[in-house]
Amino acid sequence: MMTMNGKQHFSMHPALHEPKYPGLHSGSEGMRRVCLPAPQLQGNIFGGFDESLLARAEALAAADSIISHGKSHPFKPDVTYHTMSSVPCTSASSSSSTTGPISHVPSTIASHHHLHHHHLGQSLEAGDLLDHLSSSLAVTGMGAPEPSGMTASAHHHQHPHHHLQTMGQLHQAMANMAHPHSLSVHGGMACINDVESDPRELEAFAERFKQRRIKLGVTQADVGSALANLKIPGVGSLSQSTICRFESLTLSHNNMIALKPVLQAWLEEAEAAYREKSNKPDLFNGNERKRKRTSIAAPEKRSLEAYFAIQPRPSSEKIAAIAEKLDLKKNVVRVWFCNQRQKQKRMKYSAVH
DNA sequence: ATGCATGAGGG
C-alpha cells in the first residue's frame, strides 16, 4: 500500500551493533533463536534483494514454524486496530490524554499534581511521603562518558529528549557513573552512585529494589507515579512498564544506570516514611484507557523474524516490500524492526563483557 | 510481563 517514498537510505553500517543476545532467562517471545546462518546474501542485500531475499526469509520462517517453538499461539489473525477513543473518565486526573501527542506534557518540575490510580489498601501515600525528599541524590560529580557499549565519541548523543526529560540530567549522572575511573568515595558502601561495579551491581540492586518494594506493599505503578514527588529536577513520573523493566533488567544498560539513582532515592524515602507513619487514607482510582494495540499475527511475526535475521536494518524499500508481502502497514513493519533492534540491545549484558 | 507505538533528538 501507499507506494514508497523515494528515499533510499543505504545506511549499511558494517556491524555497529554487537550481536548481543540475551538468552539469559527471558524467553517469552519468539525471537532469540532467530540467528540463522543466512548464507550468502551479504553481497546482494541491496542489489537483488527482491525475490530471493524475501523468499529466503519466508522459507526460513516456514522452517522455523515447523520446528516449532514452545510457544504457539492459538491463532491470531492480524488484528490491526487503531482506536483511540474517548476518555469516559472525566475525573480530575491530570493524566494524559491518550490521544497521542499529548501524553506527557507538563514537566512535573513545576507542578506535581498527579492524581493517579491506586489500588492498594494501605500502601504509602507517595504524594506526601516523598514530598520532602527533594534532594537526596543531588549529585555526585564524576566524569567519564559512555559505558562500555556506547558510541565512544558521541557523548552528547542521546540526550535530553523526551517529555519529562527524566534523563535530561540523569544522562549526565549516567554518563559520569558509567566510568570506573571516578569513584564513589562516599559512605563506603552501596552509595547512590556506585555504578562502577557494572551490571552486577545493577542486577543486585534491581533485585533488592523489587523485594523491598513489595515489602512496602507498593506496586510498580505506584512507584512510577511516586517518583514525581521526589521532585528531582528533570525527573517526573514513570510508568508501570518502566519500573517493571527496570526490575527485570530489560532496559538498556544506560537506561538502567540512569534510573537506578532515582529509584534508589525513592526506595530510601519510602522506607523511611513507612516506618514513620502507618499510612494514609489513600486516594481513589480514576481509570481511563482506550487505545487499541496492533497485533501482528504469528505467521507474519515469524516472517518478520526471519527477515530480521537476514537484515536487521532493511531500507525503506525493503520495508515496504515486506509490508506488502505480509499485508501489513509499512509503518507497522518499520516500527517492528525498530523494536526488534531495541530488544536485541536490551540489558542482560550479553556482549562486550 | 510485553507487544506495538510515540516522540525527542540527531543526521
Added chain:
DNA sequence: CCTCATGCATA
C-alpha cells in the same frame, strides 16, 4: 529515517 527512553493496552 534511526536510536532511545517510555508508555498504553494487553495477554
